Amino acid sequence: MSNLPLNIPPNLKLTQEQFTLLAAANRDVQLELTATGELIIMPPTGGNTGKRNIDIEGQLWFWNRQTKLGVAFNSSTAFLLPNGAERSPDAAWVSQARWDNLQPEEQDSFPPLCPDFLIELRSKSDNMEPLRKKMQEYIDNGLLLGWLIDTKNKKVEIYRPHQPIEVLNNPTSLSGEDVLPGFVLDLQVVFS
16 A cells, blocks of 8 residues: 555645645545645555554653653644645654744644654555655755654664765664654664
């Protein structure tokens, strides 16, 4: 199962309000909207991808629960990026100060910001090129640190602003660096 793009004709643009209504009316379907107006319907994950996602989300949540430095999000959360795209990373984190700067109604809807940190996990059927473009879009919209985890090849691509992409082969863990101080993602379960 791969993502299914649904092109919206140029004369039929979805507004943010319409996208929000469409997403609310189809809660069983994960949707994203690109900056160019392409609606992407993402199928449910398989068992192994779901297992990996919850492990990654759990590790991030537990670290954040201990440090209380920000807010962690799961793959069901869509963010309204500065370029107008509405994206749902597999796991994300926003610093407490940036979260607190949002109005309550912005926190309740698709938060209008790019996460400080996020993870995209390659599903077995995913093509890497669209994921790489998505990671670059995040960087272009203010992401400070991002990990594209390729379980199929046991590789991780690390994205940072104004730096070349770093590729790690079969790492056992990843450091949150100065964005997530003290966070270490254990990849042994993710790669198994």
